[in-house]
Amino acid sequence: MDDDKSQISEPMKNPSISDEYKALLRAAENAKKQAELLRVSYVGRNSSPSLIFKKN
Structure with missing residues (x-):
């Protein structure tokens, strides 16, 4: 039973960069x-500054 846990958690210890990406x-x-869904602005990497610094 312990062997099963170690096999399952082993890949999670050292995820590859592509897995993290x-x-x-x-x-x-x-x-x-x-x-x-919440009808709010999504600020992503390529969002314009006007969205980020929008005044209400």
Whole structure:
């Protein structure tokens, strides 16, 4: 039983850069979807400064 746990957690100890990048992309996509659902502006990497510093 301990062997099963070590096999499952082993890949998670040293994720590759591409795995981390994919996880970040998924997180960004999820954040964008949440912003759309909440009807708020999504400020991403290529957002214009007018969105970031928008005054209400």
